[in-house]
Amino acid sequence: MRCMRILRESEMPRYREHLLRLDAKDRRMRFGSSLDNAGIEAHVQHLRERADRILALLDEFGRVVAAVHIALLEAAAAELGVTVDRRWRGRGVGRAVFEQALSWLRCRGIRRVFLVFLSENRAMRTLARAFGMSIQNDAGEMTAEMTLPLPTPFSVLWELIVEYAGLWPTSLRLAEGDRVFVLQPGIQPSVQPAV
Numbered sequence: 001m002r003c004m005r006i007l008r009e010s011e012m013p014r015y016r017e018h019l020l021r022l023d024a025k026d027r028r029m030r031f032g033s034s035l036d037n038a039g040i041e042a043h044v045q046h047l048r049e050r051a052d053r054i055l056a057l058l059d060e061f062g063r064v065v066a067a068v069h070i071a072l073l074e075a076a077a078a079e080l081g082v083t084v085d086r087r088w089r090g091r092g093v094g095r096a097v098f099e100q101a102l103s104w105l106r107c108r109g110i111r112r113v114f115l116v117f118l119s120e121n122r123a124m125r126t127l128a129r130a131f132g133m134s135i136q137n138d139a140g141e142m143t144a145e146m147t148l149p150l151p152t153p154f155s156v157l158w159e160l161i162v163e164y165a166g167l168w169p170t171s172l173r174l175a176e177g178d179r180v181f182v183l184q185p186g187i188q189p190s191v192q193p194a195v
């Protein structure tokens with residue numbers, strides 16, 4: 001079954017596989033430089049040693065096909081890094097995992113959220129704008145920032161249901177041409193053109 005949830009420590013190799021599937025351009029977009037495979041291994045090893053979390057979308061084979069790296073910072077803040085497998089892009093998956101990460105953070109009282117990305121990353125800029133983040137451009141590197149609302153009983157309940165039941169959020173919508181529909185288990189990812 002497909003689901004979106006925080007990965008367990010023992011599942012980090014699935015995240016590593018997801019990152020290793022990124023091509024050189026994607027790695028540059030994600031990390032600001034074209035990390036080689038050894039760099040990716042070191043990155044994953046490093047985050048295993050920290051309190052960071054990976055919110056992942058897993059396909060029916062348990063592969064991580066999209067993820068948000070949630071790096072917890074001091075003073076109730078977090079920096080996020082989003083990645084989506086190429087075959088799953090352009091269908092609202094990036095938006096869905098990002099939205100779910102915000103919900104996860106809000107539930108835990110984390111208020112400040114940051115994204116850092118290259119100015120040429122139009123998808124990420126669109127995503128940041130869609131969530132009302134304020135964006136600053138510093139010599140080709142963009143920093144987007146937002147303050148999350150305080151949690152409410154409903155937002156906490158929703159987050160707990162999604163996280164512990166591993167439910168597929170109904171907010172995950174896939175656009176196909178002009179049609180937008182809620183994802184159903186039978187729908188397969190399409191082959192997307194290069195972003």
Ligand SMILES: CC(C)(COP(=O)(O)OP(=O)(O)OC[C@H]1O[C@@H](n2cnc3c(N)ncnc32)[C@H](O)[C@@H]1OP(=O)(O)O)[C@@H](O)C(=O)NCCC(=O)NCCS
Nearest residue numbers: 029030081082083084089090091092093094095122123126
């Ligand atoms: C950035 C990334 C996560 C987006 O994933 P995705 O699943 O394609 O995103 P979505 O389909 O949810 O699209 C998000 C928005 O960006 C827009 N978008 C997507 N690709 C775009 C592109 N190439 N150019 C401009 N806008 C684009 C979409 O139209 C959508 O906006 P809308 O909701 O107003 O229509 C994905 O391209 C990726 O993994 N890139 C490599 C890693 C990376 O750049 N990470 C960001 C570093 S923090």
